[in-house]
Amino acid sequence: MRIVLVAGPDPGHAFPAVALCLRLQAAGEQAVLFTSPRWREAVEAAGVQWERLPALAPRPEDDDSDQGQRLHARAAYMATPLAAELRRMRPDLVVSDVLTVAGGLAAEKLGVPWVELSPHPLYLPSVGLPPIGSGLAPGAGLRGGVRDHLLRAMSRRSFHQGVEQRRRARLSIGLPEHDPGPTARLIATLPALEVPRPDWPLNCHVVGPLLWDPTTAELAPPAGVQPLVLVSPSTALGGTLGMLEAAFAGLRGVRVVATVLGPTESTTVAPEWAAVGPGRQDLLLEQAAVAVIGGGHGMLAKSLVAGVPVVLVPGGGDQWELANRATRQGSAVIVRPLTPRALDDAVHRVLADPSFARAARRAADSMDAVHADAVTVCQEAAAR
Numbered sequence: 271m272r273i274v275l276v277a278g279p280d281p282g283h284a285f286p287a288v289a290l291c292l293r294l295q296a297a298g299e300q301a302v303l304f305t306s307p308r309w310r311e312a313v314e315a316a317g318v319q320w321e322r323l324p325a326l327a328p329r330p331e332d333d334d335s336d337q338g339q340r341l342h343a344r345a346a347y348m349a350t351p352l353a354a355e356l357r358r359m360r361p362d363l364v365v366s367d368v369l370t371v372a373g374g375l376a377a378e379k380l381g382v383p384w385v386e387l388s389p390h391p392l393y394l395p396s397v398g399l400p401p402i403g404s405g406l407a408p409g410a411g412l413r414g415g416v417r418d419h420l421l422r423a424m425s426r427r428s429f430h431q432g433v434e435q436r437r438r439a440r441l442s443i444g445l446p447e448h449d450p451g452p453t454a455r456l457i458a459t460l461p462a463l464e465v466p467r468p469d470w471p472l473n474c475h476v477v478g479p480l481l482w483d484p485t486t487a488e489l490a491p492p493a494g495v496q497p498l499v500l501v502s503p504s505t506a507l508g509g510t511l512g513m514l515e516a517a518f519a520g521l522r523g524v525r526v527v528a529t530v531l532g533p534t535e536s537t538t539v540a541p542e543w544a545a546v547g548p549g550r551q552d553l554l555l556e557q558a559a560v561a562v563i564g565g566g567h568g569m570l571a572k573s574l575v576a577g578v579p580v581v582l583v584p585g586g587g588d589q590w591e592l593a594n595r596a597t598r599q600g601s602a603v604i605v606r607p608l609t610p611r612a613l614d615d616a617v618h619r620v621l622a623d624p625s626f627a628r629a630a631r632r633a634a635d636s637m638d639a640v641h642a643d644a645v646t647v648c649q650e651a652a653a654r
Contacts, residue, residue: 271299271300271362271363271649271652272299272300272302272359272360272361272362272363273294273299273300273301273302273361273362273363273364273365273648273652274301274302274303274304274356274359274361274363274364274365274373275287275290275291275301275302275303275304275364275365275366275367275373275387276303276304276305276323276352276364276365276366276367276370276372276373276376277303277304277305277323277366277367277370277373277387278305278306278323278326278367278369278370279305279306279308279309279326280369281484281531281568282389282390282566282567282568283367283368283369283370283389284305284306284309284367285389285480285481285482285483285484285568286367286387286389286458286479286480286481286482286568287303287305287365287367287387287480288303288309288313288316288318288482288484289480289481289482290365290387290456290480290644290645290648291303291318292316292317292318292482293480293644293645294645294648295317295318297645297649299645299648299649300319301318301319302318302319302320302321302359302361303318303319303320303321304321304322304323304352304355304373305320305323306323306326307322309484310322312484312485315486316482321355323348323352323370323372324348324351324352324355325347325348325351325352325372326348328344329344329347332344341369341371341432341435341436342371342432342435342436342438342439343435343438343439343442345370345371345372345375345439346372346375346439346440346442346443348372348376349372349375349376349379349443350376350379350443352372352373352376353375353376353379353380356376356377356380356382357380361377361382362382362383362652363382363383363384363385363648363651363652364376364377364382364383364384364385365384365385365386365387365456365648366384366385366386366387366452367386367387367389368386368387368388368389368393374386374452375439375440375443375445378445378450379443379444379445383453383651383652383654384452384453384651385452385453385454385455385456385647385648385651386451386452386454386455386456387455387456387458387480388455388456388457388458388459389458389459389479389480389567389568390457390458390459390567390588390592391457391459391463391464391465391567391591391592391595392455392457392464392467392470392471392474393588393591394471394474395422395425395429396467396468396469397422397468397469398418398466398467398468398469399418399465399467400417400418400421400422401421401422401424401425402588402591403587403588403590403591404421404591405590405591405593405594405595406418406421406594407465407594407598408465436449437449451473452473453473453651453654454473454474454475454647454648454650454651455471455473455474455475456475456477456644456647456648457474457475457476457477458477458478458479458480458644459476459478459479459567459571460478460479460571460574460575460633460634460636460637461476461636461637461639461640462574462599462601462632462633462636463567463570463571463574463592463595463596463599463633464476465595475642475644475647476640476642477640477642477643477644477647478637478640478644479567479568479571479572479575480644481552481568481571481572481575483550483551483552484531485531485548485549485550486550487547487548487549487550488549488550488553489527489529489545489547489548489549489550489554490545491525491527491545491554491557492525492526492527492542492543492544492545494525494543496523496524496525496543497523497524497525497559497560497621498524498525498526498527498554498557498558498559499517499521499524499525499526499527499558499559499560499561499562499617500526500527500528500529500551500554500555500558500560500561500562500573500578501513501514501517501526501527501528501529501561501562501563502528502529502551502561502562502563502564502569503528503530503564504563504564504565504566504583504585504589512608513562513564513583513608514528514546516608516609516610516613517544517562517610517613518540518541518544519610520609520610520611520612520613520614521610521613521614521617522614523618524543524617524621525543525544526540526543526544526545527544527545527546527549527554527558528540528544528545528546528547529547529548529549529551529554530546530547530548531548551569551572552572552576555572555573555576555578556576558576558578559578559621559627560578560579560580560581560617560620560621560626561573561578561579561580561581562580562581562583562613562617563580563581563582563583564582564583564584564585564589565582565583565584565585565589565590565592565593566589566592567588567592570582570592570596570602573630574596574601574630574633574634575633575634575637576634577627577630577631577633577634578627578630579601579602579620579626579627579629579630580596580601580602580603580620580630581602581603581605581613581616581617581620582596582597582602582603582604582605583604583605583606583608583613584604584606596633599629599632599633600625600626600628600629600632601626601629601630601632601633602626603616603619603620603626604616
C-alpha cells in the first residue's frame with residue numbers, strides 16, 4: 271500500500287509526520303512525505319522518501335497573520351499542484367497534517383481517502399468545553415456552565431468565519447461547498463493531556479505522541495553533580511523568544527544543556543555550567559531533572575513520556591492551552607512573563623517539590639490507556 275503524508279515546514283508538524291512514515295514502513299507499507307526542503311537531508315537520512323511540498327512560498331496576496339486565510343485560501347492554491355503530484359504517485363491513502371489543509375483538499379480532488387494527523391490534543395470545538403485556546407478548565411456547576419456557554423457564544427463568530435473561508439476555498443478549486451472531512455483523525459497526544467468531552471467524534475483516535483528527532487548527534491551535558499536542566503527553546507511561529515538568554519542569566523545551582531536545531535540558531539555564549547548545540551533529546555531527558563520548554567506539543571509530550579516535569583514558557587497559538595492542561599495535571603509550572611528571576615524560581619520550585627515528578631510519571635503511565643494504533647487506523651481508512 272502506498273501512503274502519502276503531507277506536512278508543512280514547522281517542526282511540530284513535520285516531525286510527527288516523519289515518525290508516522292517510519293511506523294508505516296516498519297509495518298510493510300510504502301510511505302512518502304511531502305514537506306519543506308528544509309528537512310530533506312534529515313528525512314532521507316532516516317530512510318523516508320522525501321518529496322517537495324509545492325507552492326509553499328507565500329504569494330504577495332497571502333496574509334499569514336490571518337489564520338483562516340492561511341488555512342483555507344492558501345491551502346486551496348497549494349492543492350492544485352499537489353493534486354498533480356499525487357496523481358503521479360497514485361496513493362491508496364493521504365495523511366494530511368491538521369495545519370496543512372492542502373493535503374486533504376488534494377486527496378478529495380482525486381477521490382482518494384484521507385486521514386487528518388493532529389500532533390496535539392483534539393482542538394475541535396465542543397459543547398462541553400470552553401473555547402480551545404482559553405486555557406480554562408471546563409466550568410463546574412451552574413455558574414461554570416453559564417460561563418462556558420457565554421465564551422462559546424463569543425467565539426462562534428470566528429468559527430463560522432473559518433467555515434465560510436473553507437467553503438469559498440473549496441468552491442474555488444471545483445470541490446462541493448459541503449466539507450465531508452477526513453475518514454479518520456489521528457490525535458497524537460498523551461491521554462493525560464486530553465480533556466473529557468461529551469461529544470467526542472467517533473472518527474477521532476488517540477494514538478499517542480509521534481516523536482522523531484532530526485539529529486543523531488549526542489550532546490554531552492556539563493560535568494558536575496548539580497541537577498541537570500534541559501532547555502529547549504520553542505521552534506513554533508509565535509513562540510516566546512529569549513529563553514536561552516533568560517536561562518543563562520537567571521538559573522543558579524544547576525547544570526544546563528540546551529538543544530537547538532542547528533549550530534547557527536543561537537549566538538548566545540554559554541557559561542561553563544551549560545552546553546548548547548544539536549543533540550538527541552531522548553538521551554538528555556534520561557538524565558534531566560526538569561525540562562524548560564516553550565510549550566509546543568512535541569517537546570511537552572517528549573518530556574512527559576520520559577516522566578520529566580516541565581517549566582513552560584508558552585507563547586501564542588495552542589501553547590497557552592497546552593501549558594494550562596499540563597499545569598492542571600500537576601507536572602508543570604508556567605512562567606509568564608519570562609524573566610531570569612521568574613525562570614529560576616520556577617525551576618527550583620519543581621526541583622524542590624517531588625509532586626511534579628510524580629505527576630510527570632503519571633502522565634507517562636497514561637499511555638497505557640492508548641488502544642488505537644496509528645498504522646492500523648491508516649490501513650483501515652485506506653481499505654474503507
